[in-house]
Amino acid sequence: xxxxxxxxxxxxxxxxxxxxxxxxxxxxxxxxxxxxxxxxxxxxxxxxxxxxxxxxxxxxxxxxxxxxxxxxxxxxxxxxxxxxxxxxxxxxxxxxxxxxxxxxxxxxxxxxxxxxxxxxxxxxxxxxxxxxxxxxxxxxxxxxxxxxxxxxxxxxxxxxxxxxxxxxxxxxxxxxxxxxxxxxxxxxxxxxxxxxxxxxxxxxxxxxxxxxxxxxxxxxxxxxxxxxxxxxxxxxxxxxxxxxxxxxxxxxxxxxxxxxxxxxxxxxxxxxxxxxxxxxxxxxxxxxxxxxxxxxxxxxxxxxxxxxxxxxxxxxxxxxxxxxxxxxxxxxxxxxxxxxxxxxxxxxxxxxxxxxxxxxxxxxxxxxxxxxxxxxxxxxxxxxxxxxxxxxxxxxxxxxxxxxxxxxxxxxxxxxxxxxxxxxxxxxxxxxxxxx
Amino acid sequence: xxxxxxxxxxxxxxxxxxxxxxxxxxxxxxxxxxxxxxxxxxxxxxxxxxxxxxxxxxxxxxxxxxxxxxxxxxxxxxxxxxxxxxxxxxxxxxxxxxxxxxxxxxxxxxxxxxxxxxxxxxxxxxxxxxxxxxxxxxxxxxxxxxxxxxxxxxxxxxxxxxxxxxxxxxxxxxxxxxxxxxxxxxxxxxxxxxxxxxxxxxxxxxxxxxxxxxxxxxxxxxxxxxxxxxxxxxxxxxxxxxxxxxxxxxxxxxxxxxxxxxxxxxxxxxxxxxxxxxxxxxxxxxxxxxxxxxxxxxxxxxxxxxxxxxxxxxxxxxxxxxxxxxxxxxxxxxxxxxxxxxxxxxxxxxxxxxxxxxxxxxxxxxxxxxxxxxxxxxxxxxxxxxxxxxxxxxxxxxxxxxxxxxxxxxxxxxxxxxxxxxxxxxxxxxxxxxxx
Numbered sequence: 001x002x003x004x005x006x007x008x009x010x011x012x013x014x015x016x017x018x019x020x021x022x023x024x025x026x027x028x029x030x031x032x033x034x035x036x037x038x039x040x041x042x043x044x045x046x047x048x049x050x051x052x053x054x055x056x057x058x059x060x061x062x063x064x065x066x067x068x069x070x071x072x073x074x075x076x077x078x079x080x081x082x083x084x085x086x087x088x089x090x091x092x093x094x095x096x097x098x099x100x101x102x103x104x105x106x107x108x109x110x111x112x113x114x115x116x117x118x119x120x121x122x123x124x125x126x127x128x129x130x131x132x133x134x135x136x137x138x139x140x141x142x143x144x145x146x147x148x149x150x151x152x153x154x155x156x157x158x159x160x161x162x163x164x165x166x167x168x169x170x171x172x173x174x175x176x177x178x179x180x181x182x183x184x185x186x187x188x189x190x191x192x193x194x195x196x197x198x199x200x201x202x203x204x205x206x207x208x209x210x211x212x213x214x215x216x217x218x219x220x221x222x223x224x225x226x227x228x229x230x231x232x233x234x235x236x237x238x239x240x241x242x243x244x245x246x247x248x249x250x251x252x253x254x255x256x257x258x259x260x261x262x263x264x265x266x267x268x269x270x271x272x273x274x275x276x277x278x279x280x281x282x283x284x285x286x287x288x289x290x291x292x293x294x295x296x297x298x299x300x301x302x303x304x305x306x307x308x309x310x311x312x313x314x315x316x317x318x319x320x321x322x323x324x325x326x327x328x329x330x331x332x333x334x335x336x337x338x339x340x341x342x343x344x345x346x347x348x349x350x351x352x353x354x355x356x357x358x359x360x361x362x363x364x365x366x367x368x369x370x371x372x373x374x375x376x377x378x379x380x381x382x383x384x385x386x387x388x389x390x391x392x393x394x395x396x397x398x399x400x401x402x403x404x405x406x407x408x409x410x411x412x413x414x415x416x417x418x419x420x421x422x423x424x425x426x427x428x429x430x431x432x433x434x435x436x
Numbered sequence: 437x438x439x440x441x442x443x444x445x446x447x448x449x450x451x452x453x454x455x456x457x458x459x460x461x462x463x464x465x466x467x468x469x470x471x472x473x474x475x476x477x478x479x480x481x482x483x484x485x486x487x488x489x490x491x492x493x494x495x496x497x498x499x500x501x502x503x504x505x506x507x508x509x510x511x512x513x514x515x516x517x518x519x520x521x522x523x524x525x526x527x528x529x530x531x532x533x534x535x536x537x538x539x540x541x542x543x544x545x546x547x548x549x550x551x552x553x554x555x556x557x558x559x560x561x562x563x564x565x566x567x568x569x570x571x572x573x574x575x576x577x578x579x580x581x582x583x584x585x586x587x588x589x590x591x592x593x594x595x596x597x598x599x600x601x602x603x604x605x606x607x608x609x610x611x612x613x614x615x616x617x618x619x620x621x622x623x624x625x626x627x628x629x630x631x632x633x634x635x636x637x638x639x640x641x642x643x644x645x646x647x648x649x650x651x652x653x654x655x656x657x658x659x660x661x662x663x664x665x666x667x668x669x670x671x672x673x674x675x676x677x678x679x680x681x682x683x684x685x686x687x688x689x690x691x692x693x694x695x696x697x698x699x700x701x702x703x704x705x706x707x708x709x710x711x712x713x714x715x716x717x718x719x720x721x722x723x724x725x726x727x728x729x730x731x732x733x734x735x736x737x738x739x740x741x742x743x744x745x746x747x748x749x750x751x752x753x754x755x756x757x758x759x760x761x762x763x764x765x766x767x768x769x770x771x772x773x774x775x776x777x778x779x780x781x782x783x784x785x786x787x788x789x790x791x792x793x794x795x796x797x798x799x800x801x802x803x804x805x806x807x808x809x810x811x812x813x814x815x816x817x818x819x820x821x822x823x824x825x826x827x828x829x830x831x832x833x834x835x836x837x838x839x840x841x842x843x844x845x846x847x848x849x850x851x852x853x854x855x856x857x858x859x860x861x862x863x864x865x866x867x868x869x870x871x872x
Contacts (some may be wrong), residue, residue, distance in 0.1 A: 011558070055487050293730060
């Protein structure tokens with residue numbers, strides 16, 4: 001045996017992702033329908049459009065050189081200009097209306113890299129991040145690796161409850177812990193995992209709350225708008241960023257992975273200006289710039305309109321998949337007392353709640369029955385932060401309609417129903433044997 | 437004014453890159469010939485080959501889906517297999533001879549990301565990294581941001597002096613600081629910035645030294661082989677990794693940026709097996725995988741042989757550029773007493789040493805004269821770590837022949853000679869005015 005490795009405290013705080021178990025299950029089990037992974041639809045990738053823009057770029061020596069040479073840490077200016085325009089157009093403002101310029105836009109290796117960098121730039125071990133309960137569990141892992149404590153804020157149909165958030169901030173202030181609060185994290189469009197969207201009227205109020213409690217330092221809002229462009233019903237809702245008219249309190253981050261292709265692994269963010277240098281200095285150390293070729297491809301896809309044409313098609317694909325899932329769930333679970341589910345207007349996820357006393361996590365009878373029926377889901381407990389007793393709600397699940405075909409989705413839901421029926425039967429059996 | 441941002445201690449340790457000043461100069465000064473940037477030759481990019489492999493991949497639904505979907509954190513298995521084979525073939529071994537498997541290979545966003553991740557995984561603030569003096573200054577910034585102290589080890593024509601390294605390790609042990617030593621960092625082929633290569637006979641000895649001083653924990657060797665494939669004279673030299681037959685002490689990292697295209701921003705590393713999980717767990721938090729499309733492109737370039745055919749052409753291009761630079765330097769500086777330069781057998785850099793008392797850094801008369809003559813170099817002091825008096829050698833420069841055309845290279849060197857001549861004249865003037 002060689003002498004042991006001596007790992008940093010950060011490394012020791014960093015565990016394998018809790019979903020590795022589920023990925024492994026998916027790999028090991030032939031015929032399994034995965035409603036677990038947040039992967040995206042494969043039939044709808046804009047492969048012909050990508051082939052075309054690459055062929056055009058490579059055929060012209062000037063554009064080929066630009067795409068194949070190093071880029072900059074902050075990212076391709078032309079693409080930064082396009083995404084700034086894109087977000088502001090969606091919000092019905094000019095960049096100058098909300099104090100934004102090209103210098104406030106940063107491109108990253110997916111939006112995940114920005115989530116990581118922000119934690120790295122802002123979090124000291126022991127600091128606090130407030131997040132929806134449940135929230136995007138992959139980011140919880142990041143925050144844990146930075147040494148942050150995540151406090152969950154309850155949600156209702158309008159997303160994060162601002163009354164609860166306010167109460168929590170007051171509690172923290174009274175406990176002398178407001179100094180530790182660095183971020184309020186929200187996935188505010190068709191949230192992962194619940195599919196819920198932060199209500200329109202809560203958005204300016206959230207900015208006001210952050211301002212009001214920025215007593216020791218600025219408390220920033222991290223608006224993770226990854227799913228914003230995947231809307232299937234109704235009109236787009238103004239971003240939280242729109243209400244941060246001085247560009248001081250809100251970081252808006254999103255990705256091309258969901259509306260276009262994860263293989264390009266490119267995200268973009270609008271940052272308060274004084275946060276750009278700290279973030280880019282660290283990103284310079286990480287990689288001095290994400291894949292420049294991917295940025296050039298995306299720039300051309302946006303420029304030619306191929307991106308938006310693709311998005312129209314993609315929304316159709318996902319709308320019908322969502323409908324397939326909701327129809328199947330309604331058909332299969334309508335008569336199950338205490339089983340409820342959200343009806344998302346966009347995104348990739350349906351959130352189901354089973355009666356309490358129906359654990360859904362790793363090793364639970366439901367997950368075991370589901371896998372043996374041939375369907376995989378993500379347990380809801382992964383998205384929750386344990387309370388002071390180490391407990392989390394354990395009777396929820398996340399279903400994704402992103403990657404499976406509509407027919408598979410329906411079959412997957414039927415398998416889930418059979419798995420749940422086995423539980424009901426065995427519960428009833430247990431009850432009856434107690435009674436007799 | 438809004439309340440101040442509250443930044444992490446890591447962020448506060450992370451400064452803008454010292455080369456930003458030189459990049460800015462290059463942008464601001466029209467007609468400037470940059471012999472500064474480590475950018476790569478643009479005329480030699482394999483753009484036709486990339487267009488072709490992308491067209492083929494996108495035309496086949498199965499390969500298009502694979503390239504445009506999420507990949508894995510550790511990277512595309514097919515590409516990992518190819519690079520493992522590539523390194524082992526170069527070293528004349530089978531992977532199993534040196535205890536390597538596919539599971540020990542990790543793909544990253546350039547090799548820079550691996551350099552960063554290793555610091556993150558291993559370094560606690562106050563820890564020590566031993567590195568060549570001078571060394572790759574961008575990595576110094578990374579290490580500083582992790583809170584590491586870099587100690588420089590002198591070099592001679594055979595690269596890092598192992599006698600000096602041993603002396604330093606003994607000194608640290610006597611001072612009770614061996615516990616802090618985590619890494620020995622070496623750019624062992626055509627080093628950035630000196631162009632020097634670690635001598636063949638020092639390689640197994642370096643592994644032995646790391647083993648011998650791994651008394652508290654494993655001291656790892658980080659072998660940065662970024663330039664290995666850019667050899668213009670002589671035969672390839674066995675890697676240090678080759679002598680780590682149990683795969684425990686040496687991390688081998690390199691990149692496709694230098695031998696192919698920085699726009700693809702893909703690097704690869706061979707890691708001691710017990711380091712793979714800590715590194716990948718953190719990388720999962722960073723981005724859960726680098727650009728998958730870039731990995732698929734590189735995999736196909738290697739598979740079809742396009743990569744190796746490109747590399748043959750690229751070496752020709754760089755060889756003639758290096759020769760243009762060396763010829764120009766010999767012509768211009770042969771009669772300058774005390775001016776010396778290295779003759780690199782590969783890589784992108786020529787290292788020049790001026791007589792002491794000729795400062796070359798930011799704001800020095802030489803750099804100012806050079807910019808007004810229209811040429812830019814990288815000052816040598818950036819590659820050095822200040823000694824206890826805060827001093828670094830200040831009379832060296834790095835010239836890169838990577839990006840400029842051969843005729844520009846020759847003209848750039850002539851401009852540098854004129855800048856140096858102005859200094860000599862003003863010095864002589866000063867001496868004469870003292871004498872009279």
